Amino acid sequence: xxxxxxxxxxxxxxxxxxxxxxxxxxxxxxxxxxxxxxxxxxxxxxxxxxxxxxxxxxxxxxxxxxxxxxxxxxxxxxxxxxxxxxxxxxxxxxxxxxxxxxxxxxxxxxxxxxxxxxxxxxxxxxxxxxxxxxxxxxxxxxxxxxxxxxxxxxxxxxxxxxxxxxxxxxxxxxxxxxxxxxxxxxxxxxxxxxxxxxxxxxxxxxxxxxxxxxxxxxxxxxxxxxxxxxxxxxxxxxxxxxxxxxxxxxxxxxxxxxxxxxxxxxxxxxxxxxxxxxxxxxxxxxxxxxxxxxxxxxxxxxxxxxxxxxxxx
Amino acid sequence: xxxxxxxxxxxxxxxxxxxxxxxxxxxxxxxxxxxxxxxxxxxxxxxxxxxxxxxxxxxxxxxxxxxxxxxxxxxxxxxxxxxxxxxxxxxxxxxxxxxxxxxxxxxxxxxxxxxxxxxxxxxxxxxxxxxxxxxxxxxxxxxxxxxxxxxxxxxxxxxxxxxxxxxxxxxxxxxxxxxxxxxxxxxxxxxxxxxxxxxxxxxxxxxxxxxxxxxxxxxxxxxxxxxx
Numbered sequence: 242x243x244x245x246x247x248x249x250x251x252x253x254x255x256x257x258x259x260x261x262x263x264x265x266x267x268x269x270x271x272x273x274x275x276x277x278x279x280x281x282x283x284x285x286x287x288x289x290x291x292x293x294x295x296x297x298x299x300x301x302x303x304x305x306x307x308x309x310x311x312x313x314x315x316x317x318x319x320x321x322x323x324x325x326x327x328x329x330x331x332x333x334x335x336x337x338x339x340x341x342x343x344x345x346x347x348x349x350x351x352x353x354x355x356x357x358x359x360x361x362x363x364x365x366x367x368x369x370x371x372x373x374x375x376x377x378x379x380x381x382x383x384x385x386x387x388x389x390x391x392x393x394x395x396x397x398x399x400x401x402x403x404x405x406x407x408x409x410x411x412x413x414x415x416x417x418x419x420x421x422x423x424x425x426x427x428x429x430x431x432x433x434x435x436x437x438x439x440x441x442x443x444x445x446x447x448x449x450x451x452x453x454x455x456x457x458x459x460x461x462x463x464x465x466x467x468x469x470x471x472x473x474x475x476x477x478x479x480x481x482x483x484x485x486x487x488x489x490x491x492x493x494x495x496x497x498x499x500x501x502x503x504x505x506x507x508x509x510x511x512x513x514x515x516x517x518x519x520x521x522x523x524x525x526x527x528x529x530x531x532x533x534x535x536x537x538x539x540x541x542x543x544x545x546x547x548x549x550x551x552x553x554x
Numbered sequence: 555x556x557x558x559x560x561x562x563x564x565x566x567x568x569x570x571x572x573x574x575x576x577x578x579x580x581x582x583x584x585x586x587x588x589x590x591x592x593x594x595x596x597x598x599x600x601x602x603x604x605x606x607x608x609x610x611x612x613x614x615x616x617x618x619x620x621x622x623x624x625x626x627x628x629x630x631x632x633x634x635x636x637x638x639x640x641x642x643x644x645x646x647x648x649x650x651x652x653x654x655x656x657x658x659x660x661x662x663x664x665x666x667x668x669x670x671x672x673x674x675x676x677x678x679x680x681x682x683x684x685x686x687x688x689x690x691x692x693x694x695x696x697x698x699x700x701x702x703x704x705x706x707x708x709x710x711x712x713x714x715x716x717x718x719x720x721x722x723x724x725x726x727x728x729x730x731x732x733x734x735x736x737x738x739x740x741x742x743x744x745x746x747x748x749x750x751x752x753x754x755x756x757x758x759x760x761x762x763x764x765x766x767x768x769x770x771x772x773x774x775x776x777x778x779x780x781x782x
Contacts, residue, residue, distance in 0.1 A: 272585070272588070272658065274655055274658045274659060275651065275654075275655060276655075277652060277655060280652055280655065281648070283648070283651075284645065284647075284648040287644045287647075288641065288644060291640050291641065291644065291775075294775075294776050294780065295633065295780065298633070298776070298780035298781075298782070301782070302782055314621060317780075317781055317782065318777075321776035321777065321780055321781075322776075324776070325773045325776055328769075328772045329769045329773070332647060332765055332768060332769055332772070333765070333769070336647055336648070336650070336651040336761075336765050337761075337765045338654075343589055343593070345593060346592060346593060346596045349593070349599075349600050350596070350600070352600070353599075353600040353604065354603075356604060356607075357603060357607040357610075360604075360607055360608075360611055361607065361610065361611050361614060364611050364614065364615060365614055365618070368615055368619075369618070421704075421705045421706065421707050423702055423704075423707050423712065423713060
């Protein structure tokens with residue numbers, strides 16, 4: 242078999258030489274026969290780099306553990322992607338014969354990769370720099386999952402009397418033992434429904450704020466109800482009772498579901514990332530951490546805060 | 555393919571179909587057709603790359619925002635299974651490249667053997683994927699978004715990680731299934747003697763498609779299995 246392969250290899254080269262003379266005037270064709278030993282060599286290189294990428298990942302883990310150092314994320318990504326790029330180039334050049342091919346095919350590949358780089362690059366630049374350019378939006382694009390069973394449910398503004406300026410303070414909750422973080426996040430989302438509910442009811446009692454608040458808050462509640470219905474999740478008992486007394490909100494939820502429902506449910510796919518943003522109400526602050534703070538500002542605060550949140554939608 | 559036009563002036567009707575093959579009327583000759591077919595397949599592969607690029611951008615965004623979810627999620631995958639699948643796919647890429655070579659050198663037995671091996675490599679990939687990965691993960695509740703019910707999450711964003719995992723590997727696996735269907739088609743045609751040095755457009759085209767499936771896996775493997 243090896244003998245046969247070498248014979249065909251010779252004929253292949255003759256053929257290729259013939260082909261390339263055609264290629265000079267634009268009608269090049271890709272009938273190059275890649276010899277079997279080249280294919281086997283390429284396979285060997287690919288296997289080697291596969292083991293190298295696994296080895297690099299294991300070595301990185303070992304180094305981090307043995308010397309007790311934290312290796313930054315980008316090292317892992319850079320090593321893995323560099324090896325993957327080399328492997329892809331080898332596959333494209335030899336298995337897919339781009340090396341011997343009409344260059345127009347390579348042009349298609351380069352153009353595709355350019356589009357991909359554009360797509361990925363600009364997304365990353367946007368995401369990485371939002372906090373700098375657009376400060377108040379930057380807060381909402383926070384990384385989640387602290388890894389030690391606490392989570393930040395939001396931020397609140399605190400007036401620092403010494404420096405005379407407002408600072409943002411994180412509100413951190415500890416997750417009770419035995420509760421899964423995902424289940425906890427879902428509970429929090431339910432708690433926020435109750436918060437909206439109580440806000441809506443309080444607003445209804447204050448005539449001045451009624452116009453401004455009742456509508457936005459009830460609309461928001463309706464959105465949440467619509468989402469929950471879409472996802473087939475049970476509503477908390479308080480919400481059920483409120484809806485029973487106020488069928489208008491339920492009607493709003495149904496119309497919202499048919500009208501702009503998809504918009505709302507898309508926003509909620511991250512479960513808690515979006516509610517933190519849209520529900521920056523004093524009541525949404527954790528009871529343990531911000532009880533006295535919330536009651537201090539309570540009345541006027543909610544009206545002011547609801548504006549940017551509503552504008553965000 | 556049932557009606558391959560025969561050039562009766564030059565070749566006897568008894569010659570195998572691949573030798574009697576003539577390019578479609580709107581092409582100058584077989585080489586012209588071959589180049590057009592190959593460019594067409596490459597344009598299709600460009601759309602495939604753009605399809606997967608959406609997933610890779612999603613990966614970039616979510617890993618940037620929720621690194622803990624990704625690291626913990628990845629630690630629940632067994633890299634040895636990923637490695638095994640990588641080796642299976644790389645080997646199948648070799649057999650596909652070799653089947654093109656066999657067609658070019660009129661090695662009919664080698665062509666059929668390589669197509670069959672590639673088909674069974676695809677099957678092995680799917681068996682490993684479903685048997686050792688999808689099955690247990692489905693049973694554990696490591697599922698995307700609202701379906702997620704695994705109790706031992708470290709980050710609340712882990713449903714997003716599993717959404718990416720199932721989405722990316724699922725779309726990739728569906729490409730493997732489609733590829734296997736194409737290899738059955740190639741095998742039947744190779745039994746009829748449709749492929750030879752003068753005509754192997756379909757082998758080349760399906761081969762290119764299979765290589766791009768392989769390249770996507772080359773990127774998915776380290777990004778999904780080897781992060782920490």
